[in-house]
Amino acid sequence: TLTSRLSKCHKHHTLQIELSLFILSSGGAELLFDGVKKHHVTLPSQSEPWDVKQLLVWIQRNLLKERPELFVQGDTVRPGILVLINDADWELMGELDYRLQDQDNVVFISTLHGG
Amino acid sequence: TLTSRLSKCHKHHTLQIELSLFILSSGGAELLFDGVKKHHVTLPSQSEPWDVKQLLVWIQRNLLKERPELFVQGDTVRPGILVLINDADWELMGELDYRLQDQDNVVFISTLHGG
Amino acid sequence: PTKAKAALSNEDIMRYSRQLLLPELGVQGQLNLSKTSVLIVGCGGLGCPLAQYLAAAGIGRLGLLDYDEVELSNLHRQVLHGEENRGQAKALSAATAVKRLNSTVECIPYHLQLSPENALQLIQQYPAANVSSTYNVPTRYLVNDACVLSGKPLVSASALRMEGQLTVYNYRGGPCYRCLYPVPPPQETVTNCSDGGVLGVVPGIMGCFQALEVLKIASGRGSSCGQQLVMFDAQDARFRSIKLRPKQAGCAVCGENPSVTQLADYEAFCGAAATDKCRKLNL
Amino acid sequence: PTKAKAALSNEDIMRYSRQLLLPELGVQGQLNLSKTSVLIVGCGGLGCPLAQYLAAAGIGRLGLLDYDEVELSNLHRQVLHGEENRGQAKALSAATAVKRLNSTVECIPYHLQLSPENALQLIQQYPAANVSSTYNVPTRYLVNDACVLSGKPLVSASALRMEGQLTVYNYRGGPCYRCLYPVPPPQETVTNCSDGGVLGVVPGIMGCFQALEVLKIASGRGSSCGQQLVMFDAQDARFRSIKLRPKQAGCAVCGENPSVTQLADYEAFCGAAATDKCRKLNL
Numbered sequence: 001t002l003t004s005r006l007s008k009c010h011k012h013h014t015l016q017i018e019l020s021l022f023i024l025s026s027g028g029a030e031l032l033f034d035g036v037k038k039h040h041v042t043l044p045s046q047s048e049p050w051d052v053k054q055l056l057v058w059i060q061r062n063l064l065k066e067r068p069e070l071f072v073q074g075d076t077v078r079p080g081i082l083v084l085i086n087d088a089d090w091e092l093m094g095e096l097d098y099r100l101q102d103q104d105n106v107v108f109i110s111t112l113h114g115g
Numbered sequence: 116t117l118t119s120r121l122s123k124c125h126k127h128h129t130l131q132i133e134l135s136l137f138i139l140s141s142g143g144a145e146l147l148f149d150g151v152k153k154h155h156v157t158l159p160s161q162s163e164p165w166d167v168k169q170l171l172v173w174i175q176r177n178l179l180k181e182r183p184e185l186f187v188q189g190d191t192v193r194p195g196i197l198v199l200i201n202d203a204d205w206e207l208m209g210e211l212d213y214r215l216q217d218q219d220n221v222v223f224i225s226t227l228h229g230g
Numbered sequence: 231p232t233k234a235k236a237a238l239s240n241e242d243i244m245r246y247s248r249q250l251l252l253p254e255l256g257v258q259g260q261l262n263l264s265k266t267s268v269l270i271v272g273c274g275g276l277g278c279p280l281a282q283y284l285a286a287a288g289i290g291r292l293g294l295l296d297y298d299e300v301e302l303s304n305l306h307r308q309v310l311h312g313e314e315n316r317g318q319a320k321a322l323s324a325a326t327a328v329k330r331l332n333s334t335v336e337c338i339p340y341h342l343q344l345s346p347e348n349a350l351q352l353i354q355q356y357p358a359a360n361v362s363s364t365y366n367v368p369t370r371y372l373v374n375d376a377c378v379l380s381g382k383p384l385v386s387a388s389a390l391r392m393e394g395q396l397t398v399y400n401y402r403g404g405p406c407y408r409c410l411y412p413v414p415p416p417q418e419t420v421t422n423c424s425d426g427g428v429l430g431v432v433p434g435i436m437g438c439f440q441a442l443e444v445l446k447i448a449s450g451r452g453s454s455c456g457q458q459l460v461m462f463d464a465q466d467a468r469f470r471s472i473k474l475r476p477k478q479a480g481c482a483v484c485g486e487n488p489s490v491t492q493l494a495d496y497e498a499f500c501g502a503a504a505t506d507k508c509r510k511l512n513l
Numbered sequence: 514p515t516k517a518k519a520a521l522s523n524e525d526i527m528r529y530s531r532q533l534l535l536p537e538l539g540v541q542g543q544l545n546l547s548k549t550s551v552l553i554v555g556c557g558g559l560g561c562p563l564a565q566y567l568a569a570a571g572i573g574r575l576g577l578l579d580y581d582e583v584e585l586s587n588l589h590r591q592v593l594h595g596e597e598n599r600g601q602a603k604a605l606s607a608a609t610a611v612k613r614l615n616s617t618v619e620c621i622p623y624h625l626q627l628s629p630e631n632a633l634q635l636i637q638q639y640p641a642a643n644v645s646s647t648y649n650v651p652t653r654y655l656v657n658d659a660c661v662l663s664g665k666p667l668v669s670a671s672a673l674r675m676e677g678q679l680t681v682y683n684y685r686g687g688p689c690y691r692c693l694y695p696v697p698p699p700q701e702t703v704t705n706c707s708d709g710g711v712l713g714v715v716p717g718i719m720g721c722f723q724a725l726e727v728l729k730i731a732s733g734r735g736s737s738c739g740q741q742l743v744m745f746d747a748q749d750a751r752f753r754s755i756k757l758r759p760k761q762a763g764c765a766v767c768g769e770n771p772s773v774t775q776l777a778d779y780e781a782f783c784g785a786a787a788t789d790k791c792r793k794l795n796l
């Protein structure tokens with residue numbers, strides 16, 4: 001199904017100029033986003049399809065208010081943050097290489113340590 | 116959105132011969148269905164669109180094993196059973212007159228009285 | 231009705247420090263809790279965790295109502311009671327346990343059965359959320375009507391076998407129990423825990439959930455479960471939230487021309503007794 | 514290890530009658546519970562309801578481990594303890610409360626800190642599910658590795674502010690904690706309850722949920738939360754279930770060529786102390 005989603009995604013991007021995403025953060029990760037848990041964002045059109053690696057850069061530039069090092073390390077998310085794409089662990093979706101589709105749901109969740 | 120769904124539904128039926136539904140029961144209502152909570156059923160094609168009223172008759176004839184009076188009273192479900200269509204109370208969807216669409220999710224839930 | 235606190239004591243600040251930190255609660259929310267009184271109808275599988283977490287959080291006054299006595303067969307799910315409380319009134323046993331946890335909560339045990347004669351007077355003493363965890367059908371209609379007539383929300387839950395349900399009735403323009411169920415179910419279709427069984431931790435989860443919604447209402451944040459049915463299936467560990475119908479104009483008690491304007495005979499209305507002591511197994 | 518019961522006593526049948534009725538449990542499931550021993554690491558906000566419902570349901574043996582003493586600021590969420598238990602070891606206080614509810618459960622309090630030196634020996638005494646409700650990072654890796662090395666499932670939950678998370682690790686071929694988090698988080702990103710606060714009923718709900726999954730595993734039905742992350746948001750009263758990655762071939766402890774074959778220094782690995790007594794507020 002990953003392949004079918006990817007091909008659907010390609011088709012999508014040839015038709016479409018902008019990419020609309022739901023970005024959610026929880027478990028404390030929302031504190032990096034000014035305490036706001038739900039963001040509905042629109043990524044500008046570009047010739048290549050957007051992948052998660054590019055999304056992380058875009059988020060750093062456009063959504064994070066301070067201390068980006070608590071969100072990314074190198075070109076990936078920092079240890080302790082789990083990324084979910086459409087309610088599945090991003091590891092199942094291709095991680096940084098996953099090509100985003102319109103209306104995708106991306107969640108950044110910080111592991112909780114309270115009890 | 117109800118109107119748009121209905122028109123989508125009409126269009127659907129002119130293209131399609133059979134109607135595939137997910138029928139779920141819980142809260143005790145599943146005991147009327149031989150204890151099985153999830154049924155994936157296919158309704159035969161007919162000239163008119165299927166509505167919930169007809170579905171209740173079909174269920175009585177095809178799924179209920181015994182004591183249909185514990186499921187329906189007159190042409191509607193008996194008091195104490197709530198009907199949900201695609202995760203909404205059927206009262207919001209038109210109740211008996213709601214025209215079923217392919218892949219609809221219909222839930223029959225018995226009110227629980229334990230504590 | 232309950233002593234209006236102007237400020238938190240040093241001991242309060244210590245005790246509630248971990249929840250005072252929450253922007254969703256804070257000092258004002260904690261003061262709101264201390265001014266809230268809640269009536270818990272039924273100190274069983276739902277009422278036990280409910281009373282426990284409301285008391286722990288610092289609810290001002292807690293009414294604990296149950297007509298029944300503690301039995302050994304209750305202890306697999308009614309975790310406020312202990313072996314030594316067998317034979318004791320559940321309301322008293324629950325009050326003792328709650329006091330052990332938080333002696334600053336005003337705890338009032340009612341060892342009696344809620345009836346059309348006493349319900350309104352009792353419920354009017356509890357200005358905020360009125361919580362039902364009662365299972366039999368006549369008492370559900372009685373509590374619902376009493377809440378509608380006194381203009382109070384009803385945080386209602388139930389649990390049976392491996393399933394649970396929760397709704398906040400009569401809340402912010404949402405439906406009441408009668409809006410959803412205008413006609414009582416046939417008696418032979420009603421199963422209770424003695425008949426159908428229940429895994430104890432299922433009312434545990436649902437009772438905690440009730441406590442959460444009561445605390446959200448009482449602190450001033452508001453519940454997210456009005457006009458919602460939360461369904462829990464313990465076997466696949468799944469919750470589902472269902473959008474319910476709005477308040478019904480034709481409802482007999484909360485509608486535009488109500489026919490129910492005072493409490494009546496609910497056993498006759500439901501064709502059932504308001505106890506769960508004896509009941510046949512059906513479904 | 515725990516006395517193998519061949520049949521239920523008359524008192525057992527009475528006590529557990531409401532859950533014996535369940536086809537999902539029945540007499541065989543109840544006997545399975547009575548043969549199960551569970552180690553609860555941490556008798557705090559999660560451990561309290563967890564111990565309560567496991568004992569109520571008739572788990573055979575319950576190990577209750579906590580190095581800490583009861584404080585007033587615990588009581589808003591750690592509902593097994595009472596005001597009179599202030600200053601007492603949590604493990605002892607919890608054991609006393611559990612005994613009050615069900616004296617037939619073998620209860621073993623451990624007033625100590627889990628360490629690389631004692632963890633394996635302790636955990637190996639608990640053949641079935643091993644439950645962690647511990648919050649600090651080094652202890653999470655320690656418990657995870659000890660469970661993987663002893664081949665036991667780990668029913669893990671956490672709660673902070675108005676949120677909860679739950680996963681069953683190392684269960685039926687699913688991932689372990691390290692498969693998900695091969696590298697510990699930077700210490701300044703770790704918040705605990707003293708820093709971030711928590712609404713008491715949130716660990717209440719998550720601890721009950723842990724009890725449910727332990728009971729499903731212990732009775733023989735199996736958990737539905739392996740390779741799943743259950744997220745709970747108390748503010749909008751929503752649960753979400755997320756499909757996680759499978760067991761990772763490259764995992765340092767459960768992978769094909771594990772580099773962790775015995776317990777090591779977890780404080781050094783995580784750059785953090787294995788207590789939650791002092792920690793700065795960050796996020």
Ligand SMILES: [Zn+2]
Pocket residue numbers: 405406407408409410477478481482483484485
């Ligand atoms: Zn109404």
Ligand SMILES: [Zn+2]
Pocket residue numbers: 688689690691692693760761764765766767768
């Ligand atoms: Zn692993």
